[in-house]
Amino acid sequence: MTDSTSAVAPPESFRGAVWAQFRKHKGAVFGLIVLGLLIVFSVIGPLVWNPEKLTVVEALKSKNLGPSLTHPMGTDQLGRDQMQRMMAAGKVSLAVGFVAMIIAIFLGTLIGVLAGYFKRLDGPLMRLTDMFLALPLIPLLLVMVMLFRDDLSRAMGPEMGAFVLIVFAIGVTSWMHAARIVRGEVLALKEREYVLASRSIGATPRRVILRHILPNVVSPVMVAATLGVAEAIITESVLSFLGLGFPPDFPTWGRLLFEGLEYMQLYPERVIFPGLAISLTVLSVNYIGDGLRDALDPRIRGR
């Protein structure tokens, strides 16, 4: 039958198809909205919500207040507005998550492509990956932060030093899954005819990888990347929670939670708000990853 009057939908672009499938996943849409709100809260929030600087007397008076109209999330033990701190902390937490993910994905893709494409490198690189997977990560991260914090903060200032150290430490210890996924994909793609064709006309490995292989591993890498953001945010907050993350005047959500622990029995909101923010971010990122996986899978899409 070549009758094409009604049932056949117009051919859509790849992006359109992915987006249509993504929208069908309720959790993913919920995740996208919540993550968007959290980003707006921490990036645009400080521009709107900017309480005046307090004098010493005012700060003393406004210590440990509960949530109210002037301070929607209360104040802390020094009289600082908790919502303003939450916004500042959110910016750092999200930045850590995204930057650490970019490092991890870059390393993972690089090692995965090298291991998958060049047979000689496969063995050593995969042994390296196995070794990294067997490292006890949380203890090692704690040790790394402890050892290098002082040196780096002397070199770059306490804030930048802590940020660079933590982001780098998390990135360097979480590329393994991405590398394995990419290697598997590359091993399969390498045998395809178009790669053979490209090689037979004399394309260098560099060109084959950049033109033909990398564009085809984008989908699994994107899914790994979203899940990587969630993992990085959790790891950072674990470090801060154990008191070995960012310095106190440069808060992250994990750090706020850690500081609130002391006052938990009297002011539980000081633990609940940062904890909720971390959990919501991770939850929504995980849901987005779930939706992306479905949307990018051609076997599921279009059904």
Place this chain on the structure above:
Amino acid sequence: MLTFTLRRLLLAIPTLLLISLVIFLLVDLAPGSPASEIPLTVPPEVRMKILEALGVNEPLHIRYLLWLKQFFWVEPLNGFDAIFGTNYAEGMQRIISYQSRSPVFPLIGERLPQTLTVIGTAYLVGVLIALPIGIYSAYKQYSLFDQFGTMFAMIGFSVPTFFTGTLFIIIFAVWLGWFPTKYDTTLEVTDWDSFLTQLRQMAMPVMVLGLANAAAISRYMRSSMLENMSQDYVRTARAKGMDERTVVLKHVLRNSLIPVVTVIALGIPSIFGGAIITENLFGVNGIGSALIQAIRGNDLPMVQTLAFIFAILIVAFNLIADLLYGMLDPRIRYD
């Protein structure tokens, strides 16, 4: 199978050696050297003697080899001596903690039971929660129960244990007052009352860790069940007129447990990592809190030993998971 086991065991040795080197170098580059702890009033020649006694002024590779020898030869010998009352290890230098100036291994041995009771129970509880949830949500796929199960798993994945832990403390200890906020390590179980106290103080850490693990395991159980439910042998069993109970609990469950068992084995090392957080939160005096204390106190030998023990656990359980898979699944052959 035997050759595979041997090959994997042999491969584990260079991996562990490399990891030990990484851990040793990383910790050894620490700026908080034991030399900085010696007061400045101590004359330089005495200071040199102290450093010599601590063994920290030797070249790097000698210290590394010495540490390896202590870890793999001297300490096991000491353990052997302690058990059988012999004295083979007499006069050998042991790994000494900077904080307590006593050997590291007995210190860890003191802590280990606390960790194992809490973590072991937590993992057991987690598995016991996860399996029925996984089985039932696969059996009733897309039902309300399944959707709740999915949501529970997603939340379990996403909410970090330190937040569930604090929430539990606020709700169950502060507001409701059911459980104590801190774990009392000195409590000894002698009679029924102290047993109940022990149960009450274990409840929160066990639930926090257990729920976090249950989330992941229940998902694996579900997908593994689903895979098997559509197999031909299930239809055959039903066609023979077997009742649903036998079909699901005998035929499907047995086959679906194979991958889940390996996932359970693979999860054991990571639960030790999770223990670091819960132990600090609830004040359980186990090896996780020992690690944090050692890091805070710049106790290098303790940190090195504990981190390496964590690494050995990971490698060992990866190996166990691989071997289990081969043993349980007759379709897998490593030849």
